[in-house]
Amino acid sequence: MxxxxxxxxxxxxxxxxxxxxxxxxxxxxxxxxxxxxxxxxxxxxxxxxxxxxxxxxxxxxxxxxxxxxxxxxxxxxxxxxxxxxxxxxxxxxxxxxxxxxxxxxxxxxxxxxxxxxxxxxxxxxxxxxxxxxxxxxTRYLPQADVIRQVLDAGLLGEIDLVRADFGSLVPFDPTSRMFDPALGGGAMLDLGVYIVAFASSIIGPPRTIRAVGTLAATGVDDSATVALKTDAGAQAALTTTFGAVTPVEASVFGSRGRLDVLAPFYGPTGLRLRVDDADAEVWRDEALPTVHDGLGYQATAFASYVEQGLVESPLHPHDEVVSVLTTIDEVRRQIAEE
Incomplete structure (x- = not known):
């Protein structure tokens, strides 16, 4: 089964x-x-x-x-x-x-x-x-619901570590949205929000944040390596960069097994689960023609919340939205002050 x-x-x-x-x-x-x-x-x-x-x-x-x-x-x-x-x-x-x-x-x-x-x-x-x-x-994709069910069932045991990366080769252009401070440039705000949000969805808000990285000539962060730790002791190892193409994968490691989110982890792709010594089980999401067709799931969920009279998403509540940006604020501060 x-x-x-x-x-x-x-x-x-x-x-x-x-x-x-x-x-x-x-x-x-x-x-x-x-x-x-x-x-x-x-x-x-x-x-x-x-x-x-x-x-x-x-x-x-x-x-x-x-x-x-x-x-x-x-x-x-x-x-x-x-x-x-x-x-x-x-x-x-x-x-x-x-x-x-x-x-x-x-x-x-x-x-x-x-x-x-x-x-x-x-x-x-x-x-x-x-x-x-x-x-x-990403929070509304089919695989996100599968992940929630796996965690709720305790299939991975005690969660110890989350890993996620998102790197893309972005040529430097001081006038572009990616590098211009006036346009909100920087790898953490553009790509890094995905990796921090993924870690948050698994282990919750961090107590400890440690970051190193590099700055572009315009002063915005163009790479970051981030370590997070929660009060419960779970950790996350996250990387993002404008300087290289990375696998764009995410994994969750627990005392009983591991769950890998296939690349690119932010879109509808699939999962690989290995529990205890059993063979890995793979589920692939092939329902849609392109990755970004998955954007429709959040619109359907949004409409359902409006119908229920909600003022925040139960899958992505306000406190978590703020917590993720609090983490990004601190990462950017640490990189700027290196």
């Missing part, structure tokens, strides 16, 4: 078909494609800085209305939820504007530049009674 359980998925036809207003046209291109192809959610309005590009985006995705500003989009009575898909430094202002207009908000990762900004956004959402969530889409 297989040990890896089947994922528990939300049927996208059973949740409300929300009308989404989109801010930004970068990652939003993949998001809107995913919800159109695999969910009942629909983008009905869009705004972005480049008017010509925004009109082209709307035409490509069959979006009805193009707004001239964020203020116009959040005032649109036909919009139920706002998806903030702009560079990190814009998230706080745009999210607060949407919240003030009474809209639910899904905000691309990282939700903000710092833990303090994240706290401000999330408190505003709670006070307004609207759902605010970070778009940490």
């Amino acid at each position: 297989p040990l890896l359980p089947a994922p528990r998925l939300i049927d996208p036809t059973t949740v409300p078909a929300l009308r989404w207003g989109v801010i930004g046209t970068g990652i939003a291109d993949r998001f809107v494609h995913a919800i159109d192809a695999h969910t009942g959610q629909r983008a009905v309005a869009v705004t972005a800085r480049d008017a010509e590009r925004t009109r082209a985006f709307a035409a490509t995705h069959g979006i009805e209305r193009v707004h001239a500003s964020v203020a116009d989009l959040v005032a649109d009575p036909h919009v139920d939820v706002v998806y903030v898909a702009t560079p990190h430094p814009l998230h706080r202002e745009q999210a607060l504007t949407a919240i003030a207009a009474g809209k639910h908000v899904l905000i691309e990762k990282p939700i903000a530049l710092t833990a303090a900004e994240a706290t401000e956004i999330l408190r505003a959402g709670r006070a307004a009674g609207v759902l605010v969530a970070e778009a940490m889409w």
Whole structure:
């Protein structure tokens, strides 16, 4: 009998078909494609800085209305939820504007530049009674539910260590989003949020944070090696870099076995479980044509939470969103002061 359980998925036809207003046209291109192809959610309005590009985006995705500003989009009575898909430094202002207009908000990762900004956004959402969530889409993938079931069943025994890496070869360009401090540049905010969030999902918030890394010529971190330890003694070893392509894998090690998340671990890929001395068991997620089609799962979950009247995601609660950014804040501080 297989040990890896089947994922528990939300049927996208059973949740409300929300009308989404989109801010930004970068990652939003993949998001809107995913919800159109695999969910009942629909983008009905869009705004972005480049008017010509925004009109082209709307035409490509069959979006009805193009707004001239964020203020116009959040005032649109036909919009139920706002998806903030702009560079990190814009998230706080745009999210607060949407919240003030009474809209639910899904905000691309990282939700903000710092833990303090994240706290401000999330408190505003709670006070307004609207759902605010970070778009940490990995948390809603089928394999994430399988991992939760494996941990809840204690199949790995006592968790001792989490490992995760995310490295990508990014040529240095001081004006790019990756390297410009004014645009929220740095490996930890771009790639590192995935590895810290993965560790958090397994072992919870760390008590001890140790980091070394390097800085680009613009002053942002372009690599980091991070060690975390919790009050319970579980540890995490995490690496990220703009200087090399790494395997982009994640693993969880316990007293009875190990669970590997296949590359790239942040998308719908699969799992390999080995318990005691048994042969490894592999489960692969081949349900979708591309990795980023998995973005639709978070939209379906978001709609289900709106239906339930929730103001935070039960799979990715506000305290954890802030905790992950608190860790990233400290990692960046330590690297900058080396």
